Amino acid sequence: MGRRKELTEEELKIIKKAISDEEAFEKFFRNCYLKNLRPATIEYYKNEFHGAKKLISKELVECSQKDIEELILQSKKLMKVTTINTRLRALRAFYNYLYKDNLIDNNPMKNIKLLRDRQKTIETLDNKEIELLVKTIRKQKTFIGFRDETILLVFLDTGVRLSELVGIEVDDVRDNKIIIRRTKNLFERVVYLSDTTKEQLKRYITIRGNVETNKLFINHDENELKPHSIQTRFYKYGNEANITKRVSPHTFRHTMAKRMIMAGVDAFTLMTILGHSDMTITKRYVNLWGPDIEQKHKQYGALKGLKL
Incomplete structure (x- = not known):
């Protein structure tokens, strides 16, 4: 009788097979090709994911909001705001896809906003x-x-x-x-x-x-x-x-x-x-x-x- 109760969150996590970064990338880029995204856009995603993994000590699919926040803090020491925002846009597309397809339980980018940046003057020729x-x-x-x-x-x-x-x-x-x-x-x-x-x-x-x-x-x-x-x-x-x-x-x-x-x-x-x-x-x-x-x-x- 004691085994008829619903499984706890921890028990459900044990049962559910976690997806790896490699599997997640394969599915994400397959979706990119199905959507007929430009080769340059796909290359941009690949570069940004590779760059993010260098600064995160765990699989991207295992990241929480706190991990993304830590990534931002580390990135601010190394790159410009516009570069960080470029990376965040790529990660947002990645996590939105995984969450929508139930490949991850929580979207770490849900509450993450792009960094505010000064609007620079756009140069033109006279x-x-x-x-x-x-x-x-x-x-x-x-x-x-x-x-x-x-x-x-x-x-x-x-x-x-x-x-x-x-x-x-x-x-x-x-x-x-x-x-x-x-x-x-x-x-x-x-x-x-x-x-x-x-x-x-x-x-x-x-x-x-x-x-x-x-x-x-x-x-x-x-x-x-x-x-x-x-x-x-x-x-x-x-x-x-x-x-x-x-x-x-x-x-x-x-x-x-x-x-x-x-x-x-x-x-x-x-x-x-x-x-x-x-x-x-x-x-x-x-x-x-x-x-x-x-x-x-x-x-x-x-x-x-x-x-x-």
């Missing part, structure tokens, strides 16, 4: 810096130089991400627009070109000619151009032009966003053009350049010119 950069690139008088100038115009005109730019194929260019297929959120979108960029792309495609790869931008060996190569070259151009700001594809994206806002584009349109999943980042752009918008309001306000 007209003089853009013109100086173009002038520096044009000094080469080579195919690579002309290609890089074309890439710069596409970045500034469309605000595409680096990963999106290298994914563009020749057939994706349609007159005054480009179809962006390799997007962060997996939703294809269309970006539009000014007449200047449209004509530049036409000339580039003519000079590029027919090669084995379908990718729009190619290297000197006529193979697909890699993201790192683009980053390296623009970093070099920035140094040659004596531009003290960071010269990178992301800086070009920020520059395009600011110029669009200053031209009067609304936040929803900008969100669509940039391919943001929600309005959060777009709103940050608008808020950051508020003083410039204030100046624009003074210049073009609805009551300006009225004799009241």
Whole structure:
């Protein structure tokens, strides 16, 4: 009769077979592949899990909220807040999946919030810096130089991400627009070109000619151009032009966003053009350049010119 009572929590834990980190990773990444997450996202998860395990003396599946809190305290001695938050986002995705599928009893990330961080000023290039950069690139008088100038115009005109730019194929260019297929959120979108960029792309495609790869931008060996190569070259151009700001594809994206806002584009349109999943980042752009918008309001306000 004494054995008919319900099992205690401790007894239930003995019966339930605990999952190992290796098994948990296998299931988690299988789910990632089923959801068709980008290879870069999956690699990000792997790197962050590997980094977290170096700072935790137990299996990740055995961690409690207290363990995660200790991880944060240790991490603050070693890395920046943004880096810690990047790791916490990965761990949150991992533990949320395990808890939802009943692979762990408690979610150690349930009450863990991202660390507060100061919002840093986003650097953008002004007209003089853009013109100086173009002038520096044009000094080469080579195919690579002309290609890089074309890439710069596409970045500034469309605000595409680096990963999106290298994914563009020749057939994706349609007159005054480009179809962006390799997007962060997996939703294809269309970006539009000014007449200047449209004509530049036409000339580039003519000079590029027919090669084995379908990718729009190619290297000197006529193979697909890699993201790192683009980053390296623009970093070099920035140094040659004596531009003290960071010269990178992301800086070009920020520059395009600011110029669009200053031209009067609304936040929803900008969100669509940039391919943001929600309005959060777009709103940050608008808020950051508020003083410039204030100046624009003074210049073009609805009551300006009225004799009241």
